[in-house]
Amino acid sequence: MRTFAIAALVVGALTLSACSKNRLDNEYGAGALGGDFVAGSPSDPKSPAYFQQTIGDRVLFAVDQSSLSAEGIELLTKQAAWLMENTAYTAVIEGHADEQGTREYNLALGARRASAVQNFLIERGVAPNRLQTVSYGKERPLEICSEESCYAKNRRAVTVLAAGGLVS
Amino acid sequence: MTLIRTLTIAFATGLSLLGAPNTSLAEGPLRIEITDGVIEPLPFAIPDFQAEDGGASDYAGLIARVVAADLAGTGLFREIPADAFVSNVTSFASPVAYADWKAINAQALITGAVSTSGDTINVKFRVFDVFSDQPLGEGLQFAGTAASWRRMAHKVADIVYSRITGEGGYFDSRVVFVSESGPKNAKRKRLAIMDYDGANVQYLTDSSALVLAPRFSPTGDKVLYTSYETGFPQVYVLDVATVGRQVLSQQQGTMTFAPRFSPDGRTVVYSLSAGGNTDIYAMDINGSNPRRLTSTPSIETAPSFSPDGSQIVFESDRSGSQQLYVMPAGGGEATRISFGQGRYGTPVWSPRGDLIAFTKQNAGRFHIGVMRTDGSEERLLTASFLDEGPTWSPNGRVIMFARESQGAAGAPALYSVDISGRNLRRVVTEGAASDPAWSPLLK
Numbered sequence: 001m002r003t004f005a006i007a008a009l010v011v012g013a014l015t016l017s018a019c020s021k022n023r024l025d026n027e028y029g030a031g032a033l034g035g036d037f038v039a040g041s042p043s044d045p046k047s048p049a050y051f052q053q054t055i056g057d058r059v060l061f062a063v064d065q066s067s068l069s070a071e072g073i074e075l076l077t078k079q080a081a082w083l084m085e086n087t088a089y090t091a092v093i094e095g096h097a098d099e100q101g102t103r104e105y106n107l108a109l110g111a112r113r114a115s116a117v118q119n120f121l122i123e124r125g126v127a128p129n130r131l132q133t134v135s136y137g138k139e140r141p142l143e144i145c146s147e148e149s150c151y152a153k154n155r156r157a158v159t160v161l162a163a164g165g166l167v168s
Numbered sequence: 169m170t171l172i173r174t175l176t177i178a179f180a181t182g183l184s185l186l187g188a189p190n191t192s193l194a195e196g197p198l199r200i201e202i203t204d205g206v207i208e209p210l211p212f213a214i215p216d217f218q219a220e221d222g223g224a225s226d227y228a229g230l231i232a233r234v235v236a237a238d239l240a241g242t243g244l245f246r247e248i249p250a251d252a253f254v255s256n257v258t259s260f261a262s263p264v265a266y267a268d269w270k271a272i273n274a275q276a277l278i279t280g281a282v283s284t285s286g287d288t289i290n291v292k293f294r295v296f297d298v299f300s301d302q303p304l305g306e307g308l309q310f311a312g313t314a315a316s317w318r319r320m321a322h323k324v325a326d327i328v329y330s331r332i333t334g335e336g337g338y339f340d341s342r343v344v345f346v347s348e349s350g351p352k353n354a355k356r357k358r359l360a361i362m363d364y365d366g367a368n369v370q371y372l373t374d375s376s377a378l379v380l381a382p383r384f385s386p387t388g389d390k391v392l393y394t395s396y397e398t399g400f401p402q403v404y405v406l407d408v409a410t411v412g413r414q415v416l417s418q419q420q421g422t423m424t425f426a427p428r429f430s431p432d433g434r435t436v437v438y439s440l441s442a443g444g445n446t447d448i449y450a451m452d453i454n455g456s457n458p459r460r461l462t463s464t465p466s467i468e469t470a471p472s473f474s475p476d477g478s479q480i481v482f483e484s485d486r487s488g489s490q491q492l493y494v495m496p497a498g499g500g501e502a503t504r505i506s507f508g509q510g511r512y513g514t515p516v517w518s519p520r521g522d523l524i525a526f527t528k529q530n531a532g533r534f535h536i537g538v539m540r541t542d543g544s545e546e547r548l549l550t551a552s553f554l555d556e557g558p559t560w561s562p563n564g565r566v567i568m569f570a571r572e573s574q575g576a577a578g579a580p581a582l583y584s585v586d587i588s589g590r591n592l593r594r595v596v597t598e599g600a601a602s603d604p605a606w607s608p609l610l611k
Contacts, residue, residue: 066444092399099572102513102527102556103380103603104426104439105483105490107401108446108467111423115444134400135423135441139378144352144576146553 038161048089048161051082058158059117063100063151066112068120076117079159080124087130093117094158095135096142098151103137110135117157198275198297198304200244200333209246210332212239213274215257216250217293223284227317231282231291234321237365238339239328242566243591248274260292269298276304278328287313291320295328305331318367319610326609338561339364342607343568344382344391344408345582347371348600352578357602359393361408364561364606366596372411381557381603382406383428388607392416392427392436403427403438405453416455426469429453430497431477437461439469448482448499461499472516472524473497474541481505481515481524481541492526494541505543514557517541519608520564523587527556527569536569538587549589553578557602562609568595570602 040047042054051057057079059072068076083089095114097106114133122128143150200210216232219225239245250256255268260281269277280293292309296302308327312320319340326337347360347369356375359382362368372391373379380401382393391406397415403424406413416436417424427438430450437450440458446467451458462468466486473480474497481494487504490511495502506512510530517524521541528535528548534555539546554572561567565587572580579600585592595604 099554101529102470102483102490104469105467105485105513107380107423107425108439108441108469111441111446112444112467119444132421133444136378139355139380141353144578146574146576146578 045082046086051079051086051089051159051161055079055082057160058156060152061113061155061157063098063155064109066109066116068116073120076120077124080121080126083121083126083130084124089161089163090130090132091121092132092134092160092162093121094140094160095133096140096154096156096158097138098154099138099141099146100151101138103139106137107135108137110137113155113157117159121159198300198332209240209244210275211246211248211273212276212278213248213250213253213269213272214239214278214280215253217280217282217291218257218260220260220281220283224282224289227284227289227291227314228280228282231317231321231324232278232280234318234365235278235280235325235328238322238325241365241593242329243586243593244333245276248272260294264296266296266298266301269296274298276328276332278324280324284314289314289317289320291324293324293327295331318363322363322365335565336563336609338563338566338606338609340610341562342388342610343559343582343595344372344384344605344607345597345601346379346382346603347597348580348602349375352576359391359406360601361391362597369598372406372408373413381426381605383605384607385429386431386433386608388610390429390433391605392429392438394425394427401425403436405436414455417451417458424449426471428472430473431475437471437473437480439471448480450497459499461495462502470514474517475519475521479517481517483513483515490529492524492543505539505541506546507543508546516558516560518560518564519562522564525558525560525567527558536567536585538567547589549585549587550583550592554580555583557604559604559606561606568604568606570604572602 038048038052040049042049055078056075093114095110097109118131118133141154143153214232214236217228219228236247240247252272254271255265257279277296277298283290288311290311294307295304297304322339325339329337341364344361346357348355348357350356357379358375359372359379361370378396380394382391389408394401395404401423402418403416404413423441424438427436435450439446440449447462448468448471449458449460464486468484471480471482479494480497483490484493490513492506492512492515493502493504510528512526512528514527515524523538525538528537533551535548536550536555536558537548552571553574556570558567558569566584568584570580571583580602582595582601582604
């Protein structure tokens with residue numbers, strides 16, 4: 001009778017190293033949580049708070065769509081004008097989807113939405129190297145109910161300002 | 169002889185025969201055809217294994233319990249509780265009192281014994297076809313570390329399952345998944361790995377960065393996944409044993425996600441988004457030699473290889489809605505295979521090559537389904553508010569997926585279902601869990 005030992009059954013102990021790479025200040029993406037603190041006063045036209053709250057930092061999309069609405073175009077026109085005036089800022093445009101959809105598809109859909117906003121801002125004169133895009137798919141909803149009232153707010157692209165740091 | 173081949177491939181190390189005569193098993197009466205509509209599970213008895221020394225007493229009962237849970241968990245078997253036994257097994261070597269097991273209608277009897285020597289435990293077991301008055305295959309024994317006692321139990325269960333069903337087993341396997349915590353609008357996610365039944369959870373990353381959709385390498389020692397570690401989603405590879413990780417694709421202005429290994433483990437297929445357009449690419453496992461496999465303005469994502477490596481199934485909305493397509497592994501003309509109502513995504517080719525599992529979205533509901541690789545014989549196995557992301561058991565008979573509950577407190581959990589749509593079960597995890605990926609059988 002022969003017996004053999006089962007080899008390599010023991011999994012090595014976990015040794016997690018902390019992540020020290022550069023990341024967005026807010027790990028959820030600044031547009032994901034909604035009420036982030038932004039510098040300045042909403043009444044100061046030069047401040048990021050004015051951009052975020054007075055102009056509006058986000059546009060919304062129809063179900064499974066990435067085309068800009070008339071309201072979206074109006075808002076992004078103002079965003080573009082602000083960015084042209086305030087050239088010290090760069091922006092990351094975050095694309096988001098609602099929870100109705102599979103994970104990978106929603107990542108791709110969020111990328112389309114972010115890109116639609118980026119393209120519009122570039123068309124209106126914003127230098128391409130001031131704009132980056134990222135998609136969160138359905139990972140970072142703003143509203144958490146499972147109804148259209150929430151879904152409508154989650155299907156969004158948010159222009160998140162950063163100081164300096166050109167893309168390339 | 170099927171039995172011998174199974175032993176050679178799956179258990180080349182660690183097993184030895186106990187020398188019982190090899191009876192005509194394949195034609196024996198004790199047989200479950202998994203694809204049949206099994207309505208009445210097969211009753212079996214598994215007395216606690218015999219402890220042959222003091223150190224073994226800790227494991228003798230536990231191992232039998234895990235074997236019983238594996239078998240009963242398939243829905244194909246039903247355990248007869250010990251309090252119904254007419255007689256008990258007092259020694260592994262004693263002749264089996266078939267009449268006593270027939271009396272309680274135990275069609276299969278599993279007996280075993282455990283002994284220890286230092287940190288090593290030895291497990292031996294036999295399976296009996298009670299109503300044929302004979303053993304079902306040879307007795308087997310193997311050894312492992314005490315810490316691996318659950319794996320040894322799963323191996324016993326795999327062999328019993330194989331002998332009775334004629335299929336490969338799947339119990340000695342693991343699942344990598346995303347462990348979730350926190351509210352729906354501020355979820356923290358980290359990679360975790362566990363035994364297929366939810367035991368032995370280990371965390372592979374911390375939750376400092378969002379992580380998505382881990383996938384095992386064909387040998388189970390590496391995991392591909394998507395991480396937002398840099399602030400942008402990129403494909404990483406992680407070594408399961410060392411937990412070391414490495415980014416595979418980092419190109420300014422692009423996002424990469426939805427990675428999967430080729431069956432030979434040398435190629436990674438994935439999605440890359442640039443300028444809002446998502447296509448499928450392949451690269452070598454070290455991240456070099458990226459090549460584009462699709463070139464359309466539509467979304468192409470969620471690629472999965474056929475087990476022979478020759479084809480890739482993926483999803484695309486090139487027709488106007490999310491549908492499934494098959495193309496050659498090197499790219500080229502794709503053939504649409506999904507034509508039913510609704511949207512189809514996350515296709516995964518079965519390890520047997522015969523079926524493709526998918527997520528279907530229709531009329532406000534989500535389903536896990538399977539179809540043949542040409543798209544015929546579509547069958548939906550589940551329905552809920554949100555079912556998503558199927559992964560195949562190593563033998564291609566069971567599918568695990570994530571089911572998310574509705575509303576503000578909604579959270580995902582892992583479930584399994586067999587390919588006939590029966591035996592829907594929750595896989596118990598400590599907290600919320602999503603994106604499961606089943607490993608191959610462990611070696």
